[in-house]
Amino acid sequence: xxxxxxxxxxxxxxxxxxxxxxxxxxxxxxxxxxxxxxxxxxxxxxxxxxxxxxxxxxxxxxxxxxxxxxxxxxxxxxx
Amino acid sequence: xxxxxxxxxxxxxxxxxxxxxxxxxxxxxxxxxxxxxxxxxxxxxxxxxxxxxxxxxxxxxxxxxxxxxxxxxxxxxxxxxxxxxxxxxxxxxxxxxxxxxxxxxxxxxxxxxxxxxxxxxxxxxxxxxxxxxxxxxxxxxxxxxxxxxxxxxxxxxxxxxxxxxxxxxxxxxxxxxxxxxxxxxxxxxxxxxxxxxxxxxxxxxxxxxxxxxxxxxxxxxxxxxxxxxxxxxxxxxxxxxxxxxxxxxxxxxxxxxxxxxxxxxxxxxxxxxxxxxxxxxxxxxxxxxxxxxxxxxxxxxxxxxxxxxxxxxxxxxxxxxxxxxxxxxxxxxxxxxxxxxxxxxxxxxxxxxxxxxxxxxxxxxxxxxxxxxxxxxxxxxxxxxxxxxxxxxxxx
Numbered sequence: 019x020x021x022x023x024x025x026x027x028x029x030x031x032x033x034x035x036x037x038x039x040x041x042x043x044x045x046x047x048x049x050x051x052x053x054x055x056x057x058x059x060x061x062x063x064x065x066x067x068x069x070x071x072x073x074x075x076x077x078x079x080x081x082x083x084x085x086x087x088x089x090x091x092x093x094x095x096x097x
Numbered sequence: 098x099x100x101x102x103x104x105x106x107x108x109x110x111x112x113x114x115x116x117x118x119x120x121x122x123x124x125x126x127x128x129x130x131x132x133x134x135x136x137x138x139x140x141x142x143x144x145x146x147x148x149x150x151x152x153x154x155x156x157x158x159x160x161x162x163x164x165x166x167x168x169x170x171x172x173x174x175x176x177x178x179x180x181x182x183x184x185x186x187x188x189x190x191x192x193x194x195x196x197x198x199x200x201x202x203x204x205x206x207x208x209x210x211x212x213x214x215x216x217x218x219x220x221x222x223x224x225x226x227x228x229x230x231x232x233x234x235x236x237x238x239x240x241x242x243x244x245x246x247x248x249x250x251x252x253x254x255x256x257x258x259x260x261x262x263x264x265x266x267x268x269x270x271x272x273x274x275x276x277x278x279x280x281x282x283x284x285x286x287x288x289x290x291x292x293x294x295x296x297x298x299x300x301x302x303x304x305x306x307x308x309x310x311x312x313x314x315x316x317x318x319x320x321x322x323x324x325x326x327x328x329x330x331x332x333x334x335x336x337x338x339x340x341x342x343x344x345x346x347x348x349x350x351x352x353x354x355x356x357x358x359x360x361x362x363x364x365x366x367x368x369x370x371x372x373x374x375x376x377x378x379x380x381x382x383x384x385x386x387x388x389x390x391x392x393x394x395x396x397x398x399x400x401x402x403x404x405x406x407x408x409x410x411x412x413x414x415x416x417x418x419x420x421x422x423x424x425x426x427x428x429x430x431x432x433x434x435x436x437x438x439x440x441x442x443x444x445x446x447x448x449x450x451x452x453x454x455x456x457x458x459x460x461x462x463x464x465x466x467x468x469x470x471x472x473x474x475x476x477x478x479x480x481x482x483x484x485x486x487x488x489x490x491x492x493x
Contacts, residue, residue, distance in 0.1 A: 033202070034208065035421055037346065038405070040346070044346075048493060062202070064334055067122055067334050071347075072347050088200050088287075
């Protein structure tokens with residue numbers, strides 16, 4: 019599963035709903051170097067739908083998504 | 098033996114049908130097309146789709162109950178606006194349960210304050226524009242009212258300003274660590290959600306049947322229309338906010354295209370119903386051109402970014418269990434009712450809000466339809482061009 023991936027930066031977005039998770043991830047990714055991995059933890063089910071498009075548009079790679087008990091973990095490699 | 102096989106084959110088909118409807122994501126463009134079709138069906142059946150009218154009806158009742166309004170509003174049980182909005186809640190709630198996505202989701206305190214302020218702005222904006230993103234923009238344009246286009250310009254401007262605010266907020270207001278979320282409330286509850294969802298939908302059919310039995314078939318039908326809107330919007334996560342925000346935020350244009358497909362269908366359907374005289378020309382042509390629609394659109398657009406939901410979006414997300422959006426819907430309803438009463442109380446204010454502008458009165462139906470379609474084709478093309486060039490994307 020995706021939890022074997024070692025993130026360089028972790029951001030907790032629990033409790034936030036659209037569009038805050040996307041904006042905060044965008045900001046975090048902006049400050050990272052290419053190739054680094056961001057782990058974003060969130061609870062908004064909408065993020066799961068928005069993320070593939072956002073990663074594709076931003077040139078990032080969505081490495082994986084883990085879901086447990088309503089909490090999502092997204093692993094994104096900065097492009 | 099073969100009976101058993103046939104039963105298990107049928108069981109397999111039903112299981113696959115269930116998972117394709119409630120587990121797999123529906124593409125957003127498909128949602129747009131379905132909403133366009135439903136918009137025309139709803140107008141053909143009884144009246145155009147709307148959201149904020151129902152919320153205002155409930156708030157009017159509240160203010161009448163506590164003695165602020167002397168006049169009682171139309172009964173929420175048979176008010177068509179109330180029934181459509183109830184249906185939207187009902188359908189989105191049922192769909193969230195069936196897809197195991199319902200859960201009470203708390204938000205940090207600052208987000209709840211944004212829900213209150215944003216909801217209040219949504220209410221004021223919708224009161225000025227004669228409707229929310231549905232009645233004031235989507236349906237108004239379908240109804241060939243120039244006020245709908247004025248609100249569209251306002252919504253684009255408001256979404257841009259709202260996004261700039263959110264960027265500013267991130268830099269200047271430190272976000273506190275969020276409270277631990279309750280998630281979906283435990284695994285066992287999630288497992289029974291589809292069963293509760295089935296009961297919720299069964300209840301809807303019983304309610305519609307009850308209306309029809311009491312000679313309120315039109316209202317019962319509208320309840321079912323509202324429910325279908327709720328299911329489509331929850332399953333596709335159809336978000337009008339994204340249509341106005343994404344080109345500036347991420348540069349994505351898929352939501353702009355989805356709204357375009359939707360509104361094109363709706364415009365054609367409304368034109369057919371009005372042009373042939375089957376429906377009144379004045380329907381959803383509000384006296385809000387141009388000041389009310391333009392300025393109301395800006396206020397509403399800004400409010401959308403603060404709340405993370407519009408008229409339809411706040412309602413379906415509230416039905417999915419987001420407390421921030423429940424707070425927003427509450428303030429949205431109350432502020433809309435109060436601001437509408439304020440506008441009505443002053444002739445000068447009403448005159449400032451604007452006048453009716455039915456486009457075919459000036460250029461005829463044919464050119465109205467051609468020009469409206471052209472506007473949305475261009476809007477879609479610009480959003481797609483922006484996907485490649487990021488010309489309108491706002492950097493942090």
